[in-house]
Amino acid sequence: MEIKKGNDKVTEMLTTLNEDAIKIHGFVSEIIQHIKGLKDTFDEIIEIGNSVDSKARENLYEYIDVWKTLVEGLDTLDIEILKRVIDHAIWMDNVAKSLEGKSDWIPTDHTQCNLGKWYYSKGKMIIDKYGARAVEIFTSIEDAHARLHNLGISAINLQKEGKAEEAxxxxxEMYNSSKEIIDKLFMLYEEIVKHSNK
Structure with a gap:
């Protein structure tokens, strides 16, 4: 009788354990389905993001083409400054594509991009004509621009080394430095326009 009682108790415990295992399996299956649903949703979000990114890039380059057509043949310093803003936007986009793995483009140092080439040649030669404030703003661009290139090169190299967090x-930092350069270029543009209108 004692043995039968013990067997019944063990059978009851095993039945309860089996029922609990079935419930847990159901919960785990439900969680897995939710996770799969979340993954599918994230995949859709990433796909939408890539599509938006692609369309934004496409629009950027369409606007740049329109801009180039509009200013073709215009050779005033204010237009040159705006051209450098466009060059800078293209440079930043090239860095972004490299960081995303969509390009193997590697930035040059700050003297070899379009902004740098203009800065160290034509820009340096004519800025004095626009007053002390224009020279001050112009001069302040140099260090920020060099820093930007160093950060871009460093970010791309870190990404290639698999150090995504550091990259x-x-x-x-590079995007913050980029904003500083754009702000300075627009300040320079305003100063040149103001000086030209005197």
Whole structure:
């Protein structure tokens, strides 16, 4: 009788354990389905993001083409400054594509990009004509521009070495430096326009 009682108890425990295992299996299956649903949703979001990114790039280059057509043949310093802003946007986009693995483009140092070539040649030769403030702004671009190139090169190299987190940090610094350069170029543009209207 004791043995039968013990067997019944073990059978009852095994039945309860089996029922609990079935419930847990159901919960785990449900969680897995939710995770799969989340993964599918994330995949869709990434696909949409890539599509938006691609369309934004396409639009950027369409706008640049229109801009180039509009300013073709115009050779005033204010237009040159705006051209350098466009060159800078293209440079930044090239860095972004490299960081995303969509290009194997490697930036040159700050003296070899279009902004750098203009800065160290024609820009340096004519900026004095636009007053002390224009010279001050112009001069302040140099260090920020060199820093930007160093950060871009460093971010791309880190990404290639598989150091994504460090590359991301450098890229954030680079984007902040980019904003500083754009701000300075627009300040220079405004100063040149103001001086030209005197």
């Amino acid at each position: 991301f940090k450098k890229a954030v």
